[in-house]
Amino acid sequence: MPRSAKYSEAEAKTAKLESNAKHQxxxxxxxxxxxxxxxxxxxxxxxxxxxxxxxxYILQAIQERMEKEETEKL
Incomplete structure (x- = not known):
């Protein structure tokens, strides 16, 4: 027998989507x-x-370039 959930699947899905949107x-x-x-x-x-x-990959390449440029300024 399935245990009763505090929230329905639809409510949980909606809450997750709202949480993701807020985070973004x-x-x-x-x-x-x-x-x-x-x-x-x-x-x-x-x-x-x-x-x-x-x-x-893209973020790493950008970070490495920024660090290189910062070092070159010193």
């Missing part, structure tokens, strides 16, 4: 890039070969 609004910045298709394919392939997600 308050904590995340949205930056869109639009490379040409051939460049995008190369970026995706490189990310895959490195075992990283596309987002992780």
């Amino acid at each position: 609004r308050e904590k995340l910045d949205r930056i869109v890039i639009q490379p040409k298709k051939d460049i995008g394919a190369k970026i995706r392939k490189s990310a895959q070969l490195s075992g990283q997600s596309l987002q992780g």
Whole structure:
């Protein structure tokens, strides 16, 4: 016999969606890039070969460049 849930599945799903939306609004910045298709394919392939997600790969590359540029200023 299934145990009674505090919330229905629909209520839990709605609450999760609302929680995710709030997190995205308050904590995340949205930056869109639009490379040409051939460049995008190369970026995706490189990310895959490195075992990283596309987002992780791009963010790591940006972070490394920012750190390099900051070091060069010193």
